[in-house]
Amino acid sequence: MTGPDPQVLARARARMLGAAASLPASAPVPSGLTRVSDGSRVWALPEWPDGATPSVLEEYETAPMPLDRPGQARRVLAAALRCCWTRLDDSPWPGGTAALAAVLEVYVTMTRGDADLMRRWAVGDLRRLADTGWLLVDEDAGSVRPGPRTALWAEDTLAPLRALLRRLPPPPDEGGPQA
The missing domain is CATH 1.10.10 (Arc Repressor Mutant, subunit A)
Structure with a gap:
């Protein structure tokens, strides 16, 4: 039996850690997420379709930016x-x-x-x-x-x-x- 699919693990990690968490530059970034790197680190950010509205956040169960003011x-x-x-x-x-x-x-x-x-x-x-x-x-x-x-x-x-x-x-x- 083989281990879990690296793409599935990468998606779960990105979803759990959120946009603020960086990964090693060698970490896989699954489809549907954009790889953003500064050289030594990588962030996996969601790709939003053009014209997406805040309702997309609800659909993808992604928390909006928490701002009081x-x-x-x-x-x-x-x-x-x-x-x-x-x-x-x-x-x-x-x-x-x-x-x-x-x-x-x-x-x-x-x-x-x-x-x-x-x-x-x-x-x-x-x-x-x-x-x-x-x-x-x-x-x-x-x-x-x-x-x-x-x-x-x-x-x-x-x-x-x-x-x-x-x-x-x-x-x-x-x-x-x-x-």
């Missing part, structure tokens, strides 16, 4: 991209690594209110964005970079995002404001 999370993602995606003419993936402190400072300059409270909320959103594969956050190292989900953005859809990021405040190490 989606508008704030989008701003946190934009601040992270502003710091990590420094060459906007290139693809956002794999992007560069930025200091977590720089991302928080860009976010604070985009918002109103108590800066310390904004930073605390942003850290929570950074964690949620990391849990869903939009960002890769290493809190111990104090760094953040684009997550594997950004690799799935079609090139022809990036123009508005590039325009938005050009309007955001620059990271502190680029001569931006210090909060």
Whole structure:
């Protein structure tokens, strides 16, 4: 008797671990999933048909992005991209690594209110964005970079995002404001 089919095991592993979990670069990626790699690691992300709506998530029993404050999370993602995606003419993936402190400072300059409270909320959103594969956050190292989900953005859809990021405040190490 032979062991389990590697494709079946790979699909089960990808489904169980989710978008935020990376695998060794040699790991198989089953059909229906897209292989996204940064060289040493690979992520298996679902392939969605063009024009797919959120109802597809229900059909595939895939949890949507868990966001309490989606508008704030989008701003946190934009601040992270502003710091990590420094060459906007290139693809956002794999992007560069930025200091977590720089991302928080860009976010604070985009918002109103108590800066310390904004930073605390942003850290929570950074964690949620990391849990869903939009960002890769290493809190111990104090760094953040684009997550594997950004690799799935079609090139022809990036123009508005590039325009938005050009309007955001620059990271502190680029001569931006210090909060």
